[in-house]
Amino acid sequence: xxxxxxxxxxxxxxxxxxxxSLIIDPFLTENPVATYPxxxxxxxxxxxxxxHFDHIADAASIxxxxxxxxxxxxxxxxxxxxxxxxxxxxxxNIGGAVSMPFGRLKMTHAIHSSQLPDGSYGGPxxxxxxxxxxxxxxxxGDTALYSDMQLTGRMGIDVAVLPVxxxxxxxxxxxxxxxxxxxxxxxxxxxxxxxxxxxxxxAAWAQQVNAHTSTQAIVPVLNKPIEF
Numbered sequence: 001x002x003x004x005x006x007x008x009x010x011x012x013x014x015x016x017x018x019x020x021s022l023i024i025d026p027f028l029t030e031n032p033v034a035t036y037p038x039x040x041x042x043x044x045x046x047x048x049x050x051x052h053f054d055h056i057a058d059a060a061s062i063x064x065x066x067x068x069x070x071x072x073x074x075x076x077x078x079x080x081x082x083x084x085x086x087x088x089x090x091x092x093n094i095g096g097a098v099s100m101p102f103g104r105l106k107m108t109h110a111i112h113s114s115q116l117p118d119g120s121y122g123g124p125x126x127x128x129x130x131x132x133x134x135x136x137x138x139x140x141g142d143t144a145l146y147s148d149m150q151l152t153g154r155m156g157i158d159v160a161v162l163p164v165x166x167x168x169x170x171x172x173x174x175x176x177x178x179x180x181x182x183x184x185x186x187x188x189x190x191x192x193x194x195x196x197x198x199x200x201x202x203a204a205w206a207q208q209v210n211a212h213t214s215t216q217a218i219v220p221v222l223n224k225p226i227e228f
Contacts, residue, residue, distance in 0.1 A: 179213045
């Protein structure tokens with residue numbers, strides 16, 4: 001079995017198996033570098049790591065149009081049900097796991113803030129470990145480096161997706177340490193290049209990963225699926 005990961009810009013990712021499709025943190029319509037139209041997204045699940053605008057902007061429209069299940073922290077999921085009439089929501093909290101039609105989903109810790117666009121409390125920021133098509137994929141979400149990533153690594157991660165933009169999240173240097181702790185087979189960069197403050201030399205980052213870890217860095221091309 002194989003799974004496809006597609007970077008749509010910023011921290012927005014599509015995850016597709018033969019039978020299921022997910023989108024992580026959809027921010028497309030107002031994203032200055034995204035080119036994939038939000039109204040062409042077809043998914044079964046919308047996963048949100050936290051409540052910031054640049055991670056949820058297109059979540060309600062996609063979830064409602066696709067009749068998809070929106071999965072997030074309890075506070076964020078409740079907000080979307082009450083404020084945007086999203087019919088299918090699943091609220092979780094840190095450390096919780098649940099069986100899903102595509103496999104299994106676990107919500108992990110992230111060190112970051114989380115406030116919804118109207119100022120409402122957005123619950124804890126989070127990451128996800130997604131088990132799908134026989135693969136275990138870790139989306140850290142927006143986070144600082146923290147040592148418990150070593151525990152996530154013990155789960156046996158096939159693919160890790162880490163922020164590298166710095167300023168709001170960990171930067172390239174800390175992501176190298178995170179990669180060493182996670183010991184995943186592959187690592188992909190996220191949350192970079194959208195605006196000047198988070199621009200990074202991703203080719204140089206990949207070289208550093210390959211030089212200092214046992215993990216293979218993959219630099220994604222916008223809208224181009226990577227198959228694992």
